[in-house]
Amino acid sequence: MKEYQSEVDRGMVVLDVIHRIQTESANDLAVRWNCKAGKCGSCSVEINGKPKLACMTRMNEYNSDEIISIRPMKTFPIVKDLVTDVSWNYEQNKRITPFTPNQERKNRNGDYVMMQEDVDRIQEFRKCIECFLCQDVCHVLRDHDRKDKFIGPRFMIRLAGLDMHPLDIKDRIPKIKEDFGSGMCNITRCCTDVCPENIQITDNGIIPLKERVADRFYDPVIWLWRKLFRKKLA
Amino acid sequence: MNLSDIKTIEHDVIVVGAGGAGLRAAIECSMKGLSTGLVCKSLLGKAHTVMAEGGVAAALGNVDDRDHWKVHFRDTMRGGKFLNVWRMAELHAKQAPVRVRELEEWGAVFDRTKSGLINQRNFGGHRYPRLAHVGDRTGLEIIRTLQDHGIHQGIDVYMECTGLDLLKDQDRISGMVAMWRETGQFVIFKTKAVILATGGAGKAWKITSNSWEYTGDGSGMAYEAGAELIDMEFTQFHPTGMVWPPSVRGILVTEGVRGEGGILINNEGKRFMFDNIPERFIAETADTEEEAGKWLAGDKNARRPPELLTRDVVARAIRKEVKEGRGSPHGGVFLDIASRRSAEDIKRKLPSMYHQFKVLAELDITTEPMEVGPTLHYCMGGVKVDADSQMSSVQGLFACGECSGGMHGANRLGGNSLSDLLVFGKLAGDGVSDYINALSGPPSIEEKQALLIVRNATDILNREKGKNPYLFHEDLQEVMQNNVGIVRSKELLKEGLAQLENLRDSVKNVKAEGASQFNPGWHEAIALRNLLITAEATAKSALIREESRGAHTRIDFPDERDEFLDVNVITYKGEDGSMKVKKVNRPESPAELNRIANLSIEELEQEIKTGNI
Numbered sequence: 044m045k046e047y048q049s050e051v052d053r054g055m056v057v058l059d060v061i062h063r064i065q066t067e068s069a070n071d072l073a074v075r076w077n078c079k080a081g082k083c084g085s086c087s088v089e090i091n092g093k094p095k096l097a098c099m100t101r102m103n104e105y106n107s108d109e110i111i112s113i114r115p116m117k118t119f120p121i122v123k124d125l126v127t128d129v130s131w132n133y134e135q136n137k138r139i140t141p142f143t144p145n146q147e148r149k150n151r152n153g154d155y156v157m158m159q160e161d162v163d164r165i166q167e168f169r170k171c172i173e174c175f176l177c178q179d180v181c182h183v184l185r186d187h188d189r190k191d192k193f194i195g196p197r198f199m200i201r202l203a204g205l206d207m208h209p210l211d212i213k214d215r216i217p218k219i220k221e222d223f224g225s226g227m228c229n230i231t232r233c234c235t236d237v238c239p240e241n242i243q244i245t246d247n248g249i250i251p252l253k254e255r256v257a258d259r260f261y262d263p264v265i266w267l268w269r270k271l272f273r274k275k276l277a
Numbered sequence: 278m279n280l281s282d283i284k285t286i287e288h289d290v291i292v293v294g295a296g297g298a299g300l301r302a303a304i305e306c307s308m309k310g311l312s313t314g315l316v317c318k319s320l321l322g323k324a325h326t327v328m329a330e331g332g333v334a335a336a337l338g339n340v341d342d343r344d345h346w347k348v349h350f351r352d353t354m355r356g357g358k359f360l361n362v363w364r365m366a367e368l369h370a371k372q373a374p375v376r377v378r379e380l381e382e383w384g385a386v387f388d389r390t391k392s393g394l395i396n397q398r399n400f401g402g403h404r405y406p407r408l409a410h411v412g413d414r415t416g417l418e419i420i421r422t423l424q425d426h427g428i429h430q431g432i433d434v435y436m437e438c439t440g441l442d443l444l445k446d447q448d449r450i451s452g453m454v455a456m457w458r459e460t461g462q463f464v465i466f467k468t469k470a471v472i473l474a475t476g477g478a479g480k481a482w483k484i485t486s487n488s489w490e491y492t493g494d495g496s497g498m499a500y501e502a503g504a505e506l507i508d509m510e511f512t513q514f515h516p517t518g519m520v521w522p523p524s525v526r527g528i529l530v531t532e533g534v535r536g537e538g539g540i541l542i543n544n545e546g547k548r549f550m551f552d553n554i555p556e557r558f559i560a561e562t563a564d565t566e567e568e569a570g571k572w573l574a575g576d577k578n579a580r581r582p583p584e585l586l587t588r589d590v591v592a593r594a595i596r597k598e599v600k601e602g603r604g605s606p607h608g609g610v611f612l613d614i615a616s617r618r619s620a621e622d623i624k625r626k627l628p629s630m631y632h633q634f635k636v637l638a639e640l641d642i643t644t645e646p647m648e649v650g651p652t653l654h655y656c657m658g659g660v661k662v663d664a665d666s667q668m669s670s671v672q673g674l675f676a677c678g679e680c681s682g683g684m685h686g687a688n689r690l691g692g693n694s695l696s697d698l699l700v701f702g703k704l705a706g707d708g709v710s711d712y713i714n715a716l717s718g719p720p721s722i723e724e725k726q727a728l729l730i731v732r733n734a735t736d737i738l739n740r741e742k743g744k745n746p747y748l749f750h751e752d753l754q755e756v757m758q759n760n761v762g763i764v765r766s767k768e769l770l771k772e773g774l775a776q777l778e779n780l781r782d783s784v785k786n787v788k789a790e791g792a793s794q795f796n797p798g799w800h801e802a803i804a805l806r807n808l809l810i811t812a813e814a815t816a817k818s819a820l821i822r823e824e825s826r827g828a829h830t831r832i833d834f835p836d837e838r839d840e841f842l843d844v845n846v847i848t849y850k851g852e853d854g855s856m857k858v859k860k861v862n863r864p865e866s867p868a869e870l871n872r873i874a875n876l877s878i879e880e881l882e883q884e885i886k887t888g889n890i
Contacts, residue, residue: 054522056637066747070798071791075320077488080528080633082417083323099636122459123795133321133428133436141429142384154339155381156393162386166411169386169418173322201425208384 044112051102057113058086058097061125073124081239084174088125089114094176094237116179132175135194138222139202144210161209168204168248170240171197177234177244183227193224196234200248206255220256225249278731280724285465288314288433290709291453292472293440294495296324297416297698298678298705299474300423301376305706306472307430311713314466315427316435316455318490322424325476325488326698329416330531330629331400332408333699334692335373339394341405341577345885346370347873348404353693354874355557356402356587357657357686358827359842360508363870364664365684369693369700376699377409383426385418387411399536402587402690404561404878413531413627419695438464439800440494442730443471443502443674446720450502450673454730458800461793463731467722470709472667473499473676474702477656478811480750480804483758485653486518486529489801495680496814497807499660500856504669506848507682509811510818510829511657513689514763516591518652520609525637527652530612530630532691534647535584537626538573539614541595542646543603549610550583553594558586561878573617589688589828592651596763599650609650615643651763656811657689657828658682658818661847666708667701673712673720677705683845687827735793737802743788746802753780753808761816766833770820777813784809810856814848817858821846 047064058076065072077083079098086097090113091105097113105111119127150156177196183189194202202219205211219225232245242248259265288311292303295317306313317324338344350370354361377395381387387409388396397406411418428434437458444452444465452467475495479487496506517530535541543549554562562583563569569582584591595610605611614623620643624631627642634640634647659682660669667675678698685693737746760773784806789799824838825831844860851857873881 052523054638055524059524065797066745070745070747070789071796073795073797077319077323077325077490078328079488079525080328081636082414082629083327083488085319085323101636101639126459126795128459129320130436136425137428141426144382144384154378154394157386157389158393159389159391159396162389166386166388169411169421170414171421172327172417173421205384208386210381211384 046110055102056098057090057100057102057111060102061097061113073122073126075126082172084172087116087174087176087179089116089179094179096174096176096239099239116175118179118181118185129175131190132173132178132195132197135198136201138194139198139205140213140215140218142205142208142211143213145212148210155210157209164247165204165207167242168200170242171200172240173197174239176237176239180233180237182229182231182233189224189227193227196228196244196249198223199225199228199252200242200244203248203252206252216255216259219252220260225253225256228253278728280465280722280727283463283465283727283731285467286314287467288312289468289713290314290470290472291316291466291468292474293453294324294474294476294678294680295321295434296326296474296476296678297419297423297695298702299324299472300420300427301699301702302472302474302677302705303432304423304427304430305703306709307432309706309710311710314433314435314468316438316440316453316466318437318439318458320436321434322420324420325491326416326420326695328486328488328529329419329695330413330529331533331536332398332410332415332692333373333377333419333695334400334403334407334690335377335409335696336370336407337374337377337395337397337409339390340397343882343885344405344407347885348881349373349407350870351874351876351881352402352404353690354686356688356690358688358837359686359874360826361686362664362683363866367870368664368704369684369697372700373696376696376703380419380422380699383422385422387418398533399581399585400691401532401535401585401591403692408536408692410533412625413533413629415695439803440475440498441734441803443498444722444726445502445671446723448672449720450671451720451722454727456734456803459795461796461799463734465722465727469713469716469719470673470675472705472709473660473674473680474678475680477679478808479653479656481753481757481808481812481815482653482762483754484518484527486515486527487653492804493807493811494804495676496659497810499669499671499674499676500810500814500848500850502671502674503850504671504674505661506814507658507661507845508818509656509658509682509814509848510822510846511687511827512653512815513588513655513657513828514592514651515654516588516595516651517612517649519638520605520648520650521607521638528633528637529652529654530647530649531627532588534612534614534627534630537614538617539584539612540582540617541584541591542611542613543598544605545603549598549603550586550591550594553590554583554586555590562586587688587690592763593830595649595651605648607648609648611646612649613646615645620644655679655689655694657685657687658815663708665704666711667705668708668712675705675708677701687829734803737787737789738793738799740786740788743786744783746787746789746798746805749780749784749787749805750801750808753805753812756780757812761812761819764830764832765819766831767820770816774813774816774820777809777816781809781813813856814858817856818846818848821858821860
């Protein structure tokens with residue numbers, strides 16, 4: 044940990060202070076940022092132990108005599124200063140079977156027809172800015188480092204968004220159970236707590252996916268049917 | 278250092294920049310069977326496209342079935358003050374609908390109409406509700422859709438990799454030298470073609486909606502490679518950026534606020550836009566609050582409120598109010614949506630604006646008006662390209678999106694940027710494919726060129742001492758803000774150019790402290806060359822265009838002048854190494870397009886209605 048002192052003007056956010064330090068005393072201080080308006084999800088750090096976007100954390104949340112600690116996200120390997128190697132997340136996204144629409148859902152003009160109420164839920168997931176704060180705080184990834192077993196909350200809601208998409212025709216449920224580790228999540232809701240977009244990751248995304256997995260694999264009627272006829276129900 | 282010490286990666290084509298245009302171009306290249314690399318300065322999905330809020334313009338006609346590509350084309354030409362490259366505006370209006378529908382094929386989920394189609398909203402300068410949107414985060418939807426589709430197309434993505442300069446084999450492009458931001462190591466991309474999709478150069482100004490990435494890399498690299506730039510004087514100041522608190526000054530407030538009914542008022546409570554309707558738009562703009570109110574309520578016979586005039590007009594009007602003492606406490610004007618829409622509507626339609634003001638300004642936009650003022654938002658000018666292929670004046674060098682020029686003329690309509698990215702990203706892919714198929718043999722890399730580029734970059738680190746790159750950048754921003762801003766004059770521009778010349782001399786002495794590993798100071802210093810080229814090109818072009826048109830306002834020439842309608846301003850690197858600008862006559866406008874653009878809206882609507890199209 045290195046300590047810097049900086050003057051703080053009215054309205055400044057933590058990222059502004061980092062930039063001031065960069066300009067004045069540590070030109071090479073490494074930090075990621077882009078939009079500075081909470082829309083791109085680049086400046087994820089841990090401020091006084093809380094995973095947050097530096098651009099949306101105002102300095103007046105803290106007392107003027109308080110020392111503020113800013114650390115890189117713990118779950119990912121450090122590259123330098125506040126920058127971490129988040130490439131693992133990009134690898135996970137690639138493992139997900141891409142969106143595949145049902146061509147028959149087109150109307151005569153070739154337009155897909157979907158009602159707003161049928162897409163409200165997936166639009167919530169699509170607000171995700173990929174800041175990876177949920178990945179950072181997830182116990183499975185952070186404390187137990189089971190990146191080999193669990194794809195993490197960000198990609199659970201991506202999967203939920205595909206599974207609940209009115210047009211999509213791919214079945215991802217077996218993979219969600221086996222490869223992506225839906226059973227690893229024990230619903231502590233830490234991911235939901237840190238989401239800067241206020242996405243109800245656990246309640247609206249992960250739990251429904253867990254239910255779909257349970258319906259498919261653990262429903263006693265379906266289990267018995269399989270045992271008896273060695274057949275798969277849809 | 279030898280060339281063999283630097284890793285070389287071969288592709289048919291690399292795309293530089295991974296915003297909407299770059300991603301769309303890379304997808305097209307890959308679909309055409311080309312080995313494609315995508316090189317971007319940030320992580321994938323973080324490019325400036327995520328900041329686009331309001332929507333993507335396309336004449337789908339889902340909300341108002343009178344819409345048609347011809348009306349979109351006419352709106353675009355009028356918004357661009359008839360200086361747009363005719364063919365580009367035509368291609369854009371015709372192809373935008375198919376490009377937007379294609380996004381649904383790839384998983385995009387736009388807001389829906391009552392009948393389940395893609396919903397469209399009103400925006401400045403667009404005759405009908407035309408912007409397909411997702412709340413106020415349309416850009417995020419588009420970039421994520423392209424990203425999630427693109428990663429399965431066999432494209433090699435090189436993240437956090439900064440392009441330094443292009444390589445040429447005589448007259449043709451042969452690749453690019455780049456630097457990994459993480460390690461500071463260099464890499465050579467050996468390619469048959471390069472597509473620039475690097476966005477604009479807003480970071481040359483102090484008050485801007487743009488992020489650190491917007492340093493004019495495309496224009497800078499293309500210029501150094503011998504390509505021509507077009508109409509660099511046209512820089513769009515978005516009328517509504519945040520003005521308070523100081524640390525967020527310039528951050529964008531979407532035009533969607535006005536599209537949803539938001540009004541602009543001065544400190545006397547007056548809706549001043551009614552006093553600022555230009556002659557060209559009088560016939561199509563409401564002149565009473567009553568009529569504007571009817572329009573908002575959905576009356577198709579009512580004319581549009583003046584708050585939805587084009588951005589150049591609104592930005593100038595706001596500046597006037599502030600200058601004449603009728604501004605808000607922090608030097609802007611008031612943008613009020615609270616009195617126009619219910620709190621619930623505002624939160625549903627403009628969620629990120631609600632959130633942005635709540636967190637950054639501690640202001641609730643459902644109960645209080647916002648304070649807004651102009652912010653540098655977009656460069657209409659850029660690399661000059663062929664309208665159909667997107668190839669620049671250098672063989673094998675292509676450009677699309679904001680870093681190319683010509684499509685938007687003197688002023689861009691809101692929503693036409695996202696559609697531009699999609700349409701011309703795709704066309705650039707087509708253009709590259711045709712170019713490579715016709716290529717006789719692969720170009721080769723000249724060692725001397727590559728090593729010089731590397732040395733220029735390492736010199737910044739190796740210098741004993743020198744100027745702080747961040748402070749240098751602030752000096753540049755000061756010059757551009759004061760001398761090449763919303764309102765320009767010969768005097769201001771000449772003074773600005775003199776200061777830029779001093780900066781150009783002293784940039785050679787900028788020193789980055791620290792090592793090469795993820796060093797933002799070094800990255801900042803490297804970007805200064807491109808910023809300076811763009812800044813100088815903008816100032817010089819602004820000086821030569823002695824008229825006011827669209828986003829370019831000269832107080833010494835306050836009106837449009839017909840002789841300037843016939844010329845583009847071209848910037849290029851002279852043989853002596855200095856920057857040259859010249860006026861070049863525009864090709865004659867195609868008769869049919871000219872006819873459409875000059876029809877009255879009633880005539881055009883009638884023509885479309887009767888099927889005489």
